[in-house]
Amino acid sequence: MSLTVVGSIAFDAVETQTGSRDRLLGGSAVHFAIASSQFAETRVVGPVGDDFGEGEYAILRNRGVVTDDIEHVPGGKTFFWAGRYHRDINQRDTLQTDLNVFEDFAPKLSDASRAAEVLFLANIQPDLQREVREQCSSARFAAMDSMNLWIDIAHPSLVRTIGLVDCLILNDGELKQLTDEPNLIRAAHKALDMGPRVVIAKQGEYGSAMITRDGYFGITAFPTADIVEPTGAGDTFAGGLMGFLAAHEGEIDGGTLRRAMAYGTACASFNVEGFGSERLYELGRAEIDARVADLEQMTRF
Numbered sequence: 514m515s516l517t518v519v520g521s522i523a524f525d526a527v528e529t530q531t532g533s534r535d536r537l538l539g540g541s542a543v544h545f546a547i548a549s550s551q552f553a554e555t556r557v558v559g560p561v562g563d564d565f566g567e568g569e570y571a572i573l574r575n576r577g578v579v580t581d582d583i584e585h586v587p588g589g590k591t592f593f594w595a596g597r598y599h600r601d602i603n604q605r606d607t608l609q610t611d612l613n614v615f616e617d618f619a620p621k622l623s624d625a626s627r628a629a630e631v632l633f634l635a636n637i638q639p640d641l642q643r644e645v646r647e648q649c650s651s652a653r654f655a656a657m658d659s660m661n662l663w664i665d666i667a668h669p670s671l672v673r674t675i676g677l678v679d680c681l682i683l684n685d686g687e688l689k690q691l692t693d694e695p696n697l698i699r700a701a702h703k704a705l706d707m708g709p710r711v712v713i714a715k716q717g718e719y720g721s722a723m724i725t726r727d728g729y730f731g732i733t734a735f736p737t738a739d740i741v742e743p744t745g746a747g748d749t750f751a752g753g754l755m756g757f758l759a760a761h762e763g764e765i766d767g768g769t770l771r772r773a774m775a776y777g778t779a780c781a782s783f784n785v786e787g788f789g790s791e792r793l794y795e796l797g798r799a800e801i802d803a804r805v806a807d808l809e810q811m812t813r814f
């Protein structure tokens with residue numbers, strides 16, 4: 514099945530306790546697509562500026578990502594984000610967010626992108642997510658992410674967007690903030706009341722949990738000791754999960770979703786082993802499958 518993602522396409526500057534990079538290819542849609550393209554053809558929707566060059570397109574195309582719906586804004590600058598990680602790498606501070614070309618972005622999807630059967634609304638302003646959801650009206654499985662910024666400044670719009678998707682994927686802290694509910698299970702049920710049939714809470718190094726009306730499933734993170742830089746791990750998780758679903762023929766039932774979470778978990782574990790998504794640039798499917806097999810020994814799914 515075809516897969517379309519809308520989200521940020523960015524340059525990131527990141528600092529960890531041991532290293533830094535001042536210009537990494539990043540953005541929620543990019544991290545997502547680099548993972549999802551392991552499983553299914555992925556079309557990326559979003560704007561870039563003059564600073565986004567052939568080198569960046571080549572990274573995406575080498576992974577088979579379809580870049581036809583990346584809109585070049587003449588004279589514009591690509592979205593920029595800067596962050597600094599604490600010694601506890603689960604903690605980070607955002608130092609800078611420059612929306613740049615996203616400020617005036619009005620998504621116009623090509624017919625091929627509109628026809629996607631699986632849609633992911635990666636983290637970006639929720640009005641834009643909704644515009645894309647409305648254009649992709651025939652998607653049979655749509656999921657979305659968001660972040661604390663939009664929960665703070667665009668809560669009503671975010672809730673409207675959540676009402677239009679099948680699956681909400683958030684960090685557990687964001688889920689609690691969205692619903693103003695400190696208990697994860699209660700928070701997930703409040704989110705289910707907004708419309709989706711599946712809520713997935715990402716829990717960083719502890720793994721992730723899936724909550725539906727009739728069940729709960731938890732999966733550990735893949736135990737890796739070699740964490741270099743985790744930017745985009747959440748998007749990579751979503752990319753592995755949604756890519757797996759897009760490649761799946763037949764009904765998306767509980768068993769399929771559990772296996773998809775294992776694929777997301779395996780992909781995310783590679784993301785944290787390098788800066789940005791660099792560790793995934795040359796990754797083969799066999800390496801992902803091997804980690805899923807290891808996860809299967811740790812968690813039943």
Ligand code: AMP
Pocket residue numbers: 520521523524525539540541544593594610636637638660662743744745746747748749
């Ligand atoms: P994650 O580590 O999964 O939260 O994703 C980090 C990625 O999200 C980075 O590559 C950033 O470029 C991107 N990002 C950060 N802030 C925003 C924002 N406000 N809207 C969209 N994307 C963002």
